[in-house]
Amino acid sequence: MALLEARGMVRTYGSVVALDGADFDIEAGQVTALIGDNGAGKSTMVKILSGTEQFEEGEVTLEGQRVVFNNPAAARSHGIETVFQDLALCPHLDPVENLYLNREIKRSGVLGLLGFMDRKAMRDRSVEVFTDLGATVRKLNEPVGTMSGGQKQSVAVARSAAWASKIIFFDEPTAALGVVQTANVLDLIRRVRDKGIGVVLISHSMPEVLEVADTIQVLRRGRRVATINSADSTVEELVGVMTGKLDEEVA
Amino acid sequence: MSNPTKTSSRDVQDMIESEQISIIQRISRVQALQIVIVLLTIVVIFSVMAPDAFLTVFNLRAILMNTSILVVLGIGVTFVIITAGIDLSIGSVLVFSSVISAMVMGNLGATGWVTALIGLGVALLSGAAWGFLNGFLVAKAQVPALIVTLGTMGAALGLARVITGGIDLYEIPEVMVDVIGFGNLFGEVPNLVVLAAFACLIGGIVLHLTRFGLTTYAVGSNPEACRRVGVKMDRHLIAVYMISGTTAGLAGWMSIAYFQQTSIGGQSLTPLLVIAGVVIGGTSLFGGIGSIFGSVIGLLIPVVLQSGFIIIGVESYWQDVVIGVFLIAAVYVDSRRRQKAARGSGRKPKRFQIGGVQGKSSKKEGIK
Numbered sequence: 001m002a003l004l005e006a007r008g009m010v011r012t013y014g015s016v017v018a019l020d021g022a023d024f025d026i027e028a029g030q031v032t033a034l035i036g037d038n039g040a041g042k043s044t045m046v047k048i049l050s051g052t053e054q055f056e057e058g059e060v061t062l063e064g065q066r067v068v069f070n071n072p073a074a075a076r077s078h079g080i081e082t083v084f085q086d087l088a089l090c091p092h093l094d095p096v097e098n099l100y101l102n103r104e105i106k107r108s109g110v111l112g113l114l115g116f117m118d119r120k121a122m123r124d125r126s127v128e129v130f131t132d133l134g135a136t137v138r139k140l141n142e143p144v145g146t147m148s149g150g151q152k153q154s155v156a157v158a159r160s161a162a163w164a165s166k167i168i169f170f171d172e173p174t175a176a177l178g179v180v181q182t183a184n185v186l187d188l189i190r191r192v193r194d195k196g197i198g199v200v201l202i203s204h205s206m207p208e209v210l211e212v213a214d215t216i217q218v219l220r221r222g223r224r225v226a227t228i229n230s231a232d233s234t235v236e237e238l239v240g241v242m243t244g245k246l247d248e249e250v251a
Numbered sequence: 252m253s254n255p256t257k258t259s260s261r262d263v264q265d266m267i268e269s270e271q272i273s274i275i276q277r278i279s280r281v282q283a284l285q286i287v288i289v290l291l292t293i294v295v296i297f298s299v300m301a302p303d304a305f306l307t308v309f310n311l312r313a314i315l316m317n318t319s320i321l322v323v324l325g326i327g328v329t330f331v332i333i334t335a336g337i338d339l340s341i342g343s344v345l346v347f348s349s350v351i352s353a354m355v356m357g358n359l360g361a362t363g364w365v366t367a368l369i370g371l372g373v374a375l376l377s378g379a380a381w382g383f384l385n386g387f388l389v390a391k392a393q394v395p396a397l398i399v400t401l402g403t404m405g406a407a408l409g410l411a412r413v414i415t416g417g418i419d420l421y422e423i424p425e426v427m428v429d430v431i432g433f434g435n436l437f438g439e440v441p442n443l444v445v446l447a448a449f450a451c452l453i454g455g456i457v458l459h460l461t462r463f464g465l466t467t468y469a470v471g472s473n474p475e476a477c478r479r480v481g482v483k484m485d486r487h488l489i490a491v492y493m494i495s496g497t498t499a500g501l502a503g504w505m506s507i508a509y510f511q512q513t514s515i516g517g518q519s520l521t522p523l524l525v526i527a528g529v530v531i532g533g534t535s536l537f538g539g540i541g542s543i544f545g546s547v548i549g550l551l552i553p554v555v556l557q558s559g560f561i562i563i564g565v566e567s568y569w570q571d572v573v574i575g576v577f578l579i580a581a582v583y584v585d586s587r588r589r590q591k592a593a594r595g596s597g598r599k600p601k602r603f604q605i606g607g608v609q610g611k612s613s614k615k616e617g618i619k
């Protein structure tokens with residue numbers, strides 16, 4: 001049984017059918033790549049499974065239990081986090097503050113009740129998280145807005161990794177990054193996976209997908225058309241399945 | 252794991268080292284340091300030009316007293332501007348609150364502390380109510396803050412005039428005038444200043460040490476990011492505008508103690524003065540940056556200039572000119588800083604967005 005199973009997902013936007021009965025599976029401790037042409041419905045799937053969008057038909061089970069996420073908070077409370085393409089960081093806050101935004105550690109006792117934060121505990125824990133991931137965040141007290149794209153990405157990934165206990169979605173995490181930074185992010189993704197978390201990676205880079213993913217699921221026009229073991233696949237095959245040229249050859 | 256221990260321990264070392272200079276960084280981060288230097292420079296210049304008139308206890312007390320009410324208003328405005336909002340209604344809310352407060356105290360007839368404290372409660376509540384209205388309209392009805400508070404600026408003053416028939420109220424409890432308006436702590440420090448300093452202390456603690464304060468910065472920094480992590484944006488904005496209303500209410504109560512009357516006609520420029528001071532103090536109109544300390548300094552500058560100009564015999568209208576220059580300079584520095592921050596991370600978009608040209612090219616490489 002997969003960690004998360006989505007079956008027959010339907011979502012329309014007016015006359016556009018974004019998801020047309022799509023299935024999707026996520027395994028714990030694996031990187032599952034979700035690929036497909038532009039408009040195939042990848043982002044819609046991720047948004048639904050992370051609670052930012054709702055589905056019209058279908059069924060989602062998490063560890064065998066039926067779940068419905070009415071909002072991101074509901075998904076988060078099940079240990080599901082998302083690294084958004086725009087990273088969703090506050091540029092004026094430092095990495096620690098971003099990591100803990102809306103989940104700050106309060107001081108104990110009366111001060112805590114008054115809303116005082118335990119900055120030391122927050123920082124210590126952040127150091128742990130960043131070290132654990134080997135993240136390249138050097139300055140814990142500088143606004144993330146002044147940092148490089150790679151460092152911002154590290155902060156965003158670390159935030160999700162710190163809070164996710166089951167699943168992290170990455171929607172095109174490397175689209176804005178250079179070669180070195182991309183390698184860093186893929187490294188982060190592997191480390192997160194090694195912690196036993198189910199990682200979902202949306203990417204347009206086939207070499208990248210083949211490099212990091214364990215299984216690859218292909219969406220086309222709102223349906224899953226293939227599940228591929230990445231170990232024995234090639235860029236040509238993936239592109240063929242995505243565009244429909246290889247239809248006959250895939251079960 | 253491919254992460255060599257050497258690297259990670261150095262990372263940790265860096266993190267710990269960077270934490271040790273955190274206090275200094277935090278201060279320079281709010282840009283308050285530069286503005287302190289500006290203020291000190293002004294003080295030094297006037298002190299040199301008029302050694303035995305400017306730097307006297309008498310004059311310093313006068314400066315602090317004249318700044319007190321503005322500073323209390325500045326607390327709330329700082330919170331609001333950090334969320335990338337604006338509150339033009341503070342002057343009118345001050346007037347409205349002082350009028351309601353004076354009427355209640357007048358009707359109670361008594362002149363003692365009980366009356367004065369009831370008056371304080373009324374002023375705070377009336378301010379909070381206006382703040383709630385502002386916040387509600389900004390957050391829930393999604394009317395731009397500039398328009399909402401421009402509207403309530405007119406409405407609050409209009410209502411104050413309707414209620415009083417435009418005539419100021421003079422029936423103020425004696426203890427209030429004696430103790431709050433003109434009393435001193437340790438014989439030297441005006442109680443009005445003590446009260447303002449206390450309010451600033453509370454405001455600063457809330458802004459810099461609590462979750463509420465952090466959320467205030469976050470809301471101004473990236474509202475979308477806040478929404479995604481589940482911050483209750485509407486509630487927070489309403490609370491922030493209520494803080495601004497409440498500090499305006501407190502300022503109203505202080506003003507009737509100080510002037511021994513309401514000042515219905517005297518506050519039309521107040522919001523602009525306060526906003527200018529807060530912005531000069533380093534709080535960014537674009538949101539996400541600011542401090543109470545900076546606002547205090549920024550609000551002291553105009554008062555110090557005015558006092559100094561009078562003493563050295565320059566027409567005090569020059570103060571307005573200088574403040575105008577400072578204001579534009581402060582916003583210029585702020586927007587330069589923002590541009591630099593955007594450039595520093597290798598991108599040009601206006602607000603720290605991720606994505607763009609680089610992304611497309613790397614995507615293509617991937618597919619090839």
Ligand SMILES: Nc1ncnc2c1ncn2[C@@H]1O[C@H](COP(=O)(O)OP(=O)(O)O)[C@@H](O)[C@H]1O
Nearest residue numbers: 013016018036037038039040041042043044045
């Ligand atoms: N908020 C929306 N409003 C209208 N149409 C949308 C919206 N979100 C997605 N769509 C449409 O749904 C389809 C699938 O989009 P998306 O899931 O973003 O695809 P992908 O991420 O695979 O490129 C597209 O045709 C897109 O135009």
Ligand SMILES: [Mg+2]
Nearest residue numbers: 042043044171
């Ligand atoms: Mg997409």
